[in-house]
Amino acid sequence: MEWAGTQPWSAGKVGLSGVSYLSSLQWRVAALNPPHLAAINPWEGWNDTYREVARHGGIPETSFWPYIWERWGASTTGIEDLEAETAAHPFLDAFWASKVPPLEDIRVPAYVVASWADQGLHTRGTLEGFRRISSAQKWLDVHGRKKWAYYYEPELVERQRAFFDHFLLDRTGTGIESWPRVRAEVRERYQEGTWRDAEQWPLEDVGYRRLHLRAGDGALDWAAPATEEEAGYDGLGSGLAPRRATFEIIFPEAVELVGHVTATLWMSADEAEDMDVFLALFKLDAQGRQVGFPYYGQFEDGPVAVGWQRASHRELDPERSTAYLPVLAHRRALPLVPGERPGWTSRCGPRAPGSRRGRSCCWWSRAATSCGTRAT
Incomplete structure (x- = not known):
């Protein structure tokens, strides 16, 4: 230089x-x-x-x-x-x-x-x-x-x-x-x-809204479920069983999603002390077909946004985290305890897709462990 x-x-x-x-x-x-x-x-x-x-x-x-x-x-x-x-x-x-x-x-x-x-x-x-x-x-x-x-x-x-x-x-x-x-x-x-x-990043006119995962019918909804619901899947199993939990919302009018997206999850692994969770946000067209976006700078059929989370690394850095921008501390391991469902917030994004009326966004979560998993 x-x-x-x-x-x-x-x-x-x-x-x-x-x-x-x-x-x-x-x-x-x-x-x-x-x-x-x-x-x-x-x-x-x-x-x-x-x-x-x-x-x-x-x-x-x-x-x-x-x-x-x-x-x-x-x-x-x-x-x-x-x-x-x-x-x-x-x-x-x-x-x-x-x-x-x-x-x-x-x-x-x-x-x-x-x-x-x-x-x-x-x-x-x-x-x-x-x-x-x-x-x-x-x-x-x-x-x-x-x-x-x-x-x-x-x-x-x-x-x-x-x-x-x-x-x-x-x-x-x-x-x-x-x-x-x-x-x-x-x-x-x-x-x-x-x-x-x-004039700034994050964009000054973005408003954040909360969506709720409804495990009972696989919906993303503005209203919280009246009762606790549970979705389960085997992350490493064989056969035709689902390998992920999927939640979908259909927008009645045009909407732009610009900024950060996070997910707060309560998950457990019945016979494991840890699990790796992979999150993705997809856009679907009016016929329910996936709309492809560039991913990893190479592929053209990827999701809108992705996120990764090892359960034992769920602890946040309180000094750097904000309500819509969680930052993981990565200072120690917090193993899962069988029968308990700790909550944690995962970062997925940022992203900026637009959706026309009648088009939907699909959120899915997959966890890889040595046993079955539960997602709420």
């Missing part, structure tokens, strides 16, 4: 841009406030390695995390064994804390781009990064497309050029003075959506 900023051919101002890992590095560099860093463009990049990559909801990531270690493991010096480190550090200890940059220390201008479609890796960290950095000049775009393709769209290349021309070359007439502070794409389906302008 400082080498580039002090070369004879340099304007003395350096910018950073890139997707995924090239974005994650920007949070870490910018938090150091190097003298010649003038602007950053984090384009979908995590910043909390434990919560956003290695252990979603406390569940070890066993596919992508070992994969990147094997793929990028070539080095002339020692490298970290990501898989072994994840196993050796099951909780959010000093090791993982050392990998979280102090976002509030970032003060340079930032053009941050997030995606609703990369929830398994970058969505949460990018939005949290924008919310927490101290930059006086910062902008956020939230799209619903595939991250690498969107980065190279001609219109977006021009936005990047305008941003860096303004802050690195001091050019006037770039137009960024008229940019809305936040742009969010409300998605109808893949490659189809409407952009909304706002």
Whole structure:
């Protein structure tokens, strides 16, 4: 950074841009406030390695995390064994804390781009990064497309050029003075959506409402059930038995769901001390068919939003959690006790789908354990 900023051919101002890992590095560099860093463009990049990559909801990531270690493991010096480190550090200890940059220390201008479609890796960290950095000049775009393709769209290349021309070359007439502070794409389906302008994230005009799971008839309802109801399924069984609990609501009029979504669950596992719960929010069309959305930056038939939760990691961080944005503490294990149903709040999202009249949202929950499970 400082080498580039002090070369004879340099304007003395350096910018950073890139997707995924090239974005994650920007949070870490910018938090150091190097003298010649003038602007950053984090384009979908995590910043909390434990919560956003290695252990979603406390569940070890066993596919992508070992994969990147094997793929990028070539080095002339020692490298970290990501898989072994994840196993050796099951909780959010000093090791993982050392990998979280102090976002509030970032003060340079930032053009941050997030995606609703990369929830398994970058969505949460990018939005949290924008919310927490101290930059006086910062902008956020939230799209619903595939991250690498969107980065190279001609219109977006021009936005990047305008941003860096303004802050690195001091050019006037770039137009960024008229940019809305936040742009969010409300998605109808893949490659189809409407952009909304706002002044902040989370969006200032969003109102949160509570829906209740009705286990008796599998409905999502605005009214709470009159009596306690129970839904059960065998997470690891065989045959045609259901592997999940599903709840559905049909909207009588057009509605936009923009912001965070959480689920408060009371669950038990009759013969286990722990279980991994997977949550998903789907959009269905008027005929009951699933409407596909990009997922993990690659697939086109995914859910609207997803969430993960290991039951023993249900304890919240009281200092960081809010009513609609729970943050897990990950400091200790709280095993399940047979016969008891502890309640916990899981994070699923954020998301921004739109639904027309007569279309529905379907919420399903699946738990994997060595025995049957119960969901209420």
